Amino acid sequence: MNRRLPGTFNQCQRHLFASSHPVSPAFSTRFLSTSRVNHERQECQVLVVGGGTGGCAMAAKLSSRLGSNKVIVLEPEDKHYYQPMFTLIGGGMKRLDQSYKQMADVLPKKAKWVKEKAVEFDPDNNTVSTSGGKTIKYDFLVIATGLQLKYEKIPGLVEALETPESNVCSIYSPKYVDHVYDCLRRTYKGNVIFTFPHCPIKCAGAPQKIAYISDHYFRKMGRRDDVNVIYNTSLPVIFGVKHYADALMKLVEKRNIKLNVNRNLVEVRSSENIAVFEDLVKPGQLYEEKYSMLHVTPPMTAPDVVANCKQLVTPTGFVDVDQMTLQHNKYTNVFSIGDSACTPNSKTAAAAAAQSPVVFKNLIAVIEGKAPTDIYDGYxxxxxxxxxxxxxxxxxxxxxxxxxxxxxxxxxxxxxxxxxxxxxxxxxxxxxxxxxxxxxxxxxxxxxxxxxxxxx
Ligand SMILES: Cc1cc2nc3c(=O)[nH]c(=O)nc-3n(C[C@H](O)[C@H](O)[C@H](O)COP(=O)(O)OP(=O)(O)OC[C@H]3O[C@@H](n4cnc5c(N)ncnc54)[C@H](O)[C@@H]3O)c2cc1C
Structure with missing residues (x-):
């Protein structure tokens, strides 16, 4: 096993001690952790980076078990969004203000919230540097930074999204989601195109959910005969799980939705209402499609700060954890949960929920000097x-x-x-x-x- 114990002397001592003398949580809480708050240097037993779905769930579990001020959550945002609601907002079934709560009201009270960004990870020294100039030293680290949206990777897309008349929209960002229903309401005819990018994304079902909702909307409004609903996906199939793909293929046929596979959006020319797609089977072959409404699912990547720490990640930039235990493959005191982990599951809040007891039990086991044995099955x-x-x-x-x-x-x-x-x-x-x-x-x-x- 190519596993390295965490780098600092204290951490090493602690692990060597722990591996030969399993310790009780009470011992580890009292003697192995420090939660002193200094001006520019802070210390904690567990640092959770990211207070979204996975990070907040983990912070709640851990702080409830370890006690007050043993856990720091590093999270820069004021609002915590329940992102699965964005699809319904796009269809006019919910409002944006129903999808979020203030971060301060959501993060667990027993954890300390540092409202800053992680700007550098140093897993050899068990520290994370923050946008406010702090260095946070941890005994254990949970990375839960999710995925970053990369609208800017598609030339012309950001400009189109920020020009309301362009009828280009996206449910993926709270910044743009409100505009989706506006676009639906003012579309009476022509091509309504939905896209799926050529990379791992969160909720791989969402790009087609909004297509089905839109199809239903146009039917309800009596406009469907004048509107072509087109779903252009970079994937070779409609859905990765055959059991559901079969049902969805019947659905698109019944609803007369045009499905184009292996088709990746590469440019938006909003002044001409043209979207340019590449055929992924014949690289370099481009198709220009005229649209009256374009719904874009943006490319996504792991956040730069995580991807830049090469010791922590796989070549694709995701945190290099064991797909069963969710423990880091090199740093035994590091775990990851949710979209930023390299695990090959479908990236959803539901997956983070199923991962959360596994990360919790395995992290507590490691704190107690035991081997992590709980298993995530990719649910x-x-x-x-x-x-x-x-x-x-x-x-x-x-x-x-x-x-x-x-x-x-x-x-x-x-x-x-x-x-x-x-x-x-x-x-x-x-x-x-x-x-x-x-x-x-x-x-x-x-x-x-x-x-x-x-x-x-
Ligand atoms: C349109 C849409 C529809 C969806 N539908 C569903 C659905 O129906 N069912 C489902 O289960 N899931 C759905 N999801 C997916 C689900 O929301 C995500 O998979 C889930 O939120 C992932 O949790 P996470 O903790 O990994 O990331 P997030 O919840 O995105 O949290 C990441 C957090 O990390 C913070 N962060 C980022 N960078 C830093 C940094 N440098 N320092 C500190 N903090 C940082 C962010 O501010 C954020 O709060 C949907 C998502 C979208 C966008």
Whole structure:
């Protein structure tokens, strides 16, 4: 195993001691941690970088277990967004102000919030430098910095998004999501194009959810005969899990949605209403498509600050963790959760929920000098909203095998799943997950299987 113990003398001593003398949490909390707050130098037992979905859930779990002021959360934003609601905002079903809460009200009170950005990681010395000039020294680190949106990678796109008349929009950013419904309302005819970029993205179902919602919108308004709904995806298939892909292929055929695979948006010429796509099977072959509305899912990457720390990441810039234990492959005191981890699961809040007990248990094990043994199976879920009253609930694992919770055929469009997505999931997110109490539906799934319900 190519694992290196953390670099500082104290940290080394601590690990050597811990590996031969497992210690109680009380001991480790009292003697192994320091939470002194200095002017420019701070110390903590666990530093969580990123206070979004995964970071906040972890901070809640850890601070509740370790006690007050043992955990620092480094997070620069004022607002914490429940991003899965953005798709519904795009369809006019929710408002932007329903999708967020103040960060101060969401982060756990027992953790200390440093409202700054991480600007440099130094895992050999167990420190992170911040945008405010602080150096935070940690015993253990959880990286939960998510993905960054790279609209600027597509020439002409930012200008188009910032020109409201251009009818170019995107549900992916709180800055642009409100404009999506405006675009829908003023589109009466022509090509309405939806894109999916050539890179890993968060919620790979969202680009097609907004296409289905839009299709339903135009039908409700009696405009569908004059509108061509086109879904251009860089992927070779509509969805990575065959069980759901089969159902979705039937849906696009039934709804007369034109699906183009291997087609990647490379430029937007908004003054001419033209989007330029590259055929990924014939690199260099470009297609110009005229649009009356263009919905763009932007390219995404791991945040630069993470990607720049070469010791911490894989060549693609994601945190180099073991895909089962979520512990760093070199630095045993580092874990990652959510979209910034290199794990090959579908990047969703649902995945972060399922990862959170694994990171928690394994991190506590390492604090106690034990080996991390809890395993993440790659669970992710994607409620594929297919209109204003229907949804397919996709759930699957690393092997792309369906792992369904409910004793019904989840590949079928259902109102019950739509209601759950629209009304129940936000409550579950704020009231349970952000407080560290939601570990995904594995328990519920077990219960249904013990009761031995047959699938209908
Ligand atoms: C349109 C849309 C629809 C979606 N639909 C669904 C859905 O239906 N179901 C589902 O489960 N998931 C969905 N998701 C995905 C889900 O929101 C993400 O997968 C989830 O939020 C990832 O959690 P995270 O903690 O990794 O990242 P985030 O929640 O994005 O949090 C990252 C945090 O890190 C902070 N950060 C970044 N850089 C730094 C830095 N340098 N220093 C300190 N902090 C930093 C950010 O400010 C942010 O708060 C959707 C997302 C979008 C955008």
């Amino acid at each position: 992710s879920s994607c409620p594929i909203v297919t209109g204003y009253n229907s949804c397919i609930l996709a759930e699957f694992d690393y092997t792309l095998t369906p792992v369904e919770t409910f004793p019904i055929d989840q590949a079928k469009e259902r109102y019950s799943m739509f209601f759950m997505k629209k009304e129940l999931m936000p409550v579950l997110y704020w009231k349970l997950m952000m407080k560290g109490y939601w570990n995904g539906p594995a328990l519920m799934r077990k219960m249904f299987s013990i009761l031995n319900f047959n699938k209908k």
